[in-house]
Amino acid sequence: MFGFRSAVPSRAHRSLLDAENALAAQSRRHPHGWGIGWFVEDEAYVLKSATAAHASDRFQRMSARLTSHTFLVHVRRATVGHVDHVNAHPFRFGRWLLCHNGTLFSFDAIRDWVLERIAPARRPLIVGDTDSEHLFHLLLTRLEAEGVDPTGRQPSDARVVGRVLRELALELDELARERGLERPIINLLLTDGRSLVAHRAGMPLFIATQKRHCADFHTCPEPSKVCMLLKRPDSHPVNHLLVASERIGESENIWEEMSDGETIVLDPDYFLHRTEPPEGWTAPVLPERYRIKSSA
Secondary structure (H helix, E strand, C coil), X not given: CEEEEEEEEECCHHHHHHCCCCHHHHCCCCCCCEEEEEEECCEEEEEEECCCHHHCHHHHHHHHXXXXXXXXXXECCCCCCCCCHHHCCCEEECCEEEEEEEECCCHHHHHHXXXXXXXXXXXXXXCCCCHHHHHHHHHHHHHHHXXXXXXXXXXXXXXXXXXXXXXXXXXXHHHHHHHCCCCCEEEEEEECCCCXXXXXXXXXXXXXXXXXXXXXXXHCCCCCCCHHHCCCCCEEECCEEEEECCCCCCCCEEEEECCCCCEEEECCCCEEEEECCCCCCCXXXXXXXXXXXXXX
16 A cells, blocks of 8 residues: 655656555466545545556546645455455545444454444444445444544544544454454555545554655765654654555665554654653564465
């Protein structure tokens, strides 16, 4: 998955099509659908397909054409739910867009627990059969309970949104432990077009806020780090943020790997806030049966 938020409207075609390890290339290992979410003024739009992105003319055309402040893009490898465009990510409600990498393992065993905690009015809005879409509507239910507009039309406190998302991810992890189930892999990207929230739990997740043509890049003592994050302050301003499950365009972007269990929030004023993993956190392990086998 790939998320982008910038103070200047931009095209994402390099990361989606042309850069090293672009999402189109990644879709050869994740061939079960794709989705692009973007914003035009106050509206969120989503285009999805059950085809593989690398073989889709529409993915190529839209990736080359779209311009926005904010993108969420996903290429799917199905674990829960049929291969169908309704099960492709991102999921949209109002201005909210969500992408999920990972799996709520043994979802059939916790489906009722999840559904019971989704607001009754939201349950008919679940049109697919994935764990991810159920997770999305449970998250919207929790956000509404915290006073956040579940349509995303009204501005919200980005740090509250990040806290609620993080608490839900940790609660699902604890639920699996209590029931003796495999711990869920919950890497999440959420945006309302104003803020962008990312949480890592169980799979790699990377961020970049700076291009490699930084004037100080060749003299920087730690060129593999994002310059403004070297001291890892609680928050600081940036001009743009990229979040991706794999490094894209390493010759162009300076990537830093998030810690497992970490949550980041980019607020509407482009301040980046980071919350460290919970004390004593250990990363959940992806079961062997879900790992992508090397072609070598």
